[in-house]
Amino acid sequence: MKWKACRLQGNVSLAERAAMKLFELERNNPGNYVMLSNIYANAGMWEGVKRVRELMKDRGIKREAGCSWIQIKNKVHTFVAGGGFEFRNSADFKNVWKDLMDAMEEVGYILETSAVLHDVNEETKAMWACGYSERVALKFALVHTAAGIPIRIIKNLRICADCHS
Numbered sequence: 001m002k003w004k005a006c007r008l009q010g011n012v013s014l015a016e017r018a019a020m021k022l023f024e025l026e027r028n029n030p031g032n033y034v035m036l037s038n039i040y041a042n043a044g045m046w047e048g049v050k051r052v053r054e055l056m057k058d059r060g061i062k063r064e065a066g067c068s069w070i071q072i073k074n075k076v077h078t079f080v081a082g083g084g085f086e087f088r089n090s091a092d093f094k095n096v097w098k099d100l101m102d103a104m105e106e107v108g109y110i111l112e113t114s115a116v117l118h119d120v121n122e123e124t125k126a127m128w129a130c131g132y133s134e135r136v137a138l139k140f141a142l143v144h145t146a147a148g149i150p151i152r153i154i155k156n157l158r159i160c161a162d163c164h165s
Helices: 002-009 012-025 030-042 046-059 091-106 122-129 133-144
Strands: 067-072 075-080
Touching: 012 030, 030 046, 067 133, 075 133, 091 133
Parallel strands: none
Antiparallel strands: 067 075
């Protein structure tokens, strides 16, 4: 719970103290490292992000990739963040995505890129946000299901604020 409070309040010093204790208790838990890295990124402390990532590498700790699953008919389809390039290059995908983005923008939607915790420009953040596994799963489902069919996406990690909205 302290992690969430540190992240929401931007309390980097408390997050660092909590992290040091958690690194002692759960040395191999990637979630603790990722959370500290995310808190640094939210604060724009890119050197801190780099140090945490190097620490993870030195300790052989790997974070879990963001995955989403959907079932269409009797088949489960798996999507990984940044994956699905073959599908994304199809004309169906491009048309569905353009129509969806146009409709969302028409009702006031603005892409939220704050969940992209990398030191890159806004255009790159927007491109990466559109490659999140849950977005790719949604686009795939829209192309491969009929109107009115419920779409249920299952995630292994938390959903970002933009995908949630």
